[in-house]
Amino acid sequence: MDMIQTLKTYLEDNKNEMFDLLEQIVNINSYSGNKKGVDKVVDVLEGTFKDMGLTIRRQQRDVTGDNLVAENAARISGGGLLMIGHMDTVFPPEMGFDTYRKDGNTIYGPGVYDMKGGLVVGIFAAKAMQAAGLLETIPVGFTYNSDEEIGSPHSRDIIVKEAKRSDFCFVMEGSGANGGEIVTGRKGRIVFDFEVTGKAGHAGNAAFPKASAIAEMAQMVTALEALNDPEAGTSLNVGQIEGGVGPNTVAATAKARVETRFTTMEGRDKVWSAINKIITSPTLSGTSATLKIQIERPPMVPNEANLALFDSVEQAAKELGLSVKSNFRGGGSDANIVSEAGVPVLDGLGSSGEKLHTPDESMRADSMVRQALLTALSAVRAYEKYA
Numbered sequence: 001m002d003m004i005q006t007l008k009t010y011l012e013d014n015k016n017e018m019f020d021l022l023e024q025i026v027n028i029n030s031y032s033g034n035k036k037g038v039d040k041v042v043d044v045l046e047g048t049f050k051d052m053g054l055t056i057r058r059q060q061r062d063v064t065g066d067n068l069v070a071e072n073a074a075r076i077s078g079g080g081l082l083m084i085g086h087m088d089t090v091f092p093p094e095m096g097f098d099t100y101r102k103d104g105n106t107i108y109g110p111g112v113y114d115m116k117g118g119l120v121v122g123i124f125a126a127k128a129m130q131a132a133g134l135l136e137t138i139p140v141g142f143t144y145n146s147d148e149e150i151g152s153p154h155s156r157d158i159i160v161k162e163a164k165r166s167d168f169c170f171v172m173e174g175s176g177a178n179g180g181e182i183v184t185g186r187k188g189r190i191v192f193d194f195e196v197t198g199k200a201g202h203a204g205n206a207a208f209p210k211a212s213a214i215a216e217m218a219q220m221v222t223a224l225e226a227l228n229d230p231e232a233g234t235s236l237n238v239g240q241i242e243g244g245v246g247p248n249t250v251a252a253t254a255k256a257r258v259e260t261r262f263t264t265m266e267g268r269d270k271v272w273s274a275i276n277k278i279i280t281s282p283t284l285s286g287t288s289a290t291l292k293i294q295i296e297r298p299p300m301v302p303n304e305a306n307l308a309l310f311d312s313v314e315q316a317a318k319e320l321g322l323s324v325k326s327n328f329r330g331g332g333s334d335a336n337i338v339s340e341a342g343v344p345v346l347d348g349l350g351s352s353g354e355k356l357h358t359p360d361e362s363m364r365a366d367s368m369v370r371q372a373l374l375t376a377l378s379a380v381r382a383y384e385k386y387a
Helices: 003-013 015-026 035-051 112-131 156-164 213-225 265-279 304-320 334-340 367-386
Strands: 055-059 067-071 081-086 101-103 106-108 140-145 168-171 181-186 188-197 235-243 253-262 288-297 325-329 345-347 362-364
Touching: 003 015, 003 112, 003 367, 015 035, 015 112, 015 367, 035 055, 035 067, 035 112, 035 140, 067 156, 081 112, 081 156, 081 334, 081 367, 106 112, 112 140, 112 362, 112 367, 140 156, 156 334, 168 334, 168 367, 181 304, 181 334, 188 213, 188 265, 213 235, 213 253, 213 265, 253 265, 265 288, 304 345, 304 367, 334 345
Parallel strands: 081 140, 081 168, 168 345, 181 325
Antiparallel strands: 055 067, 067 140, 101 106, 106 362, 181 345, 188 253, 188 288, 235 253
16 A cells, blocks of 8 residues: 555544544633633643654643643654644633534534644644654654634744754644635734823813823824725724723723734834834823733745745645645734744645634534645655755
8 A cells, every 4th residue: 555545544544533532622611811721632632642652742831721742753853844733712611612513514613623623633644644654754743832812922932942943834724614725924913002191181171172092092093094005915903992981081091902914024114113103192282102012923924935835735735636725814823933933834734614713613524634634745745855
């Protein structure tokens, strides 16, 4: 039996085991803020990796769930493939969206597409490679983190460290509604807060113009929203606002949370400079404002290294009779961090699905074997170029 047929046979023969693991981890609430829940997912996957004979390192975290690193013996000295994925989701326990449910070819559940399906795809790609004897020589590792949905503040260092030990990386986020979307670029993102301070007063007796934090913020919001530039790939959204104490009081404070996205570092610098100019230049006398970044991810810029890695995936897809396409996404992922570190990386190797971050999140059951097979063969073809 040739190598490709061995990979296919293993995945088809162990399909039920794949879905059993997926159901087990989907039924565990792993909202980013639920450390106990995320750690239960870590426990399950740690056991899975140990059963595969991989070397495990569990990075303890105090606030978020723990991070998990696993690798085969061939990777101990570095090189080869690193698969990256996140174990946290956006669904808090009180939301009530907490159950795995299969209806024909559609599976529903929290994180089933974003991205527990991708976690399982990566694991079974490696299991298939192991069954074919490929892990004896091809270095393969995993870094599964617990805080991607909040910007990876407690896992960024370990992701970069493990990525730099690798020849190339696959991030196991979803492959789109119909599959085949291999991500070669993503927008960068900054989430920031700004707070306006004014001067409280009685609304009926206040001198005009009032030093109202809300009035000043309204002008700033209008100016910020004007920075949207679709042609340049720059977006900005004022998503949350709060301030004031009542209609008869001039607002002394107002706060807002905003995000901006961009396709290049030049675009980042341009929009961030404009944001700073607006926030630091209030127009109403007696008001002032402060600005603070909460989350920042650099853009994943399509480059020669990523596109060369895409060629290996495209080659593997053709061998399997599949179709893939290069895709640029507006959302960010941990691929952005790896790309900034200068390591060849692709994203979108995980399961197919849609409606992520909603109670209607779903994935296509028939994508699991397909994507695991594509990931496994892509790893082989890419490693042949790097070895």
